[in-house]
Amino acid sequence: MKNLPAQATFWQIFVSFTKVGAVLFGGGYAMLPLLEREVVNRRAWCRFEEMADYYAMAQLVPGVVAVNTAMLIGHRLRGFWGTAAATLGVVCAPFFVILAYAVAFDRMAGSTLLADAMSGLRPAVAGLMLGVAYTMFGRSRKTKLGLAVSLLVVFLVLVCGVSAVNVILAGVAAGVIWFAAVFRKRT
DSSP states (O other), X not given: OOSOOTTOOHHHHHHHHHHHHTTOTTOGGGGHHHHHIIIIIISOSSOHHHHHXXXXXXXXXXXXXXXXXXXXXXXXXXXXXXXXXXXXHHHHHHHHHHHHHHHHHHHTTTOHHHHHHHHHHHHHHHHHHHHHXXXXXXXHTTSHHHHHHHHHHHIIIIISOOOHHHHHHHHHHHHHHHXXXXXXXXX
């Protein structure tokens, strides 16, 4: 940990990452240029080359790449508490915006305007879901097992009325059992 800026206080880390987190909408990748501008250009907390390394490392672990990058930079600056300040900062604004949306949606639940807007969105959402299903079916039908599983899922959900969540959970369980059986055969 060389070349650490002494002026990076927990409050500065929190505020800087809160500003970046306020534009988290659009996904984690959308805010990477803003994160770079704040951390590299404005605050000089790291160099551009280091920032590229943080991006790469952040993609190696599960989660939103911008949040992971913020955690790595916060840790570099002030260790564990720097990580906490950066993480809280980057998720603070989106959390409160989503909370405000949820409260507003709850209060407007009986509104005919909201009901009309939601009913207008249904065809678009259905089209998006149909497109994803078509793409996934196109990939899975290339093998006999994939085709059989796809058709079974369609049958269970559309004909039998089984909840999609239950089908997904059953698929996860079947995958784990399948993996365990194959693993046991190899050993």
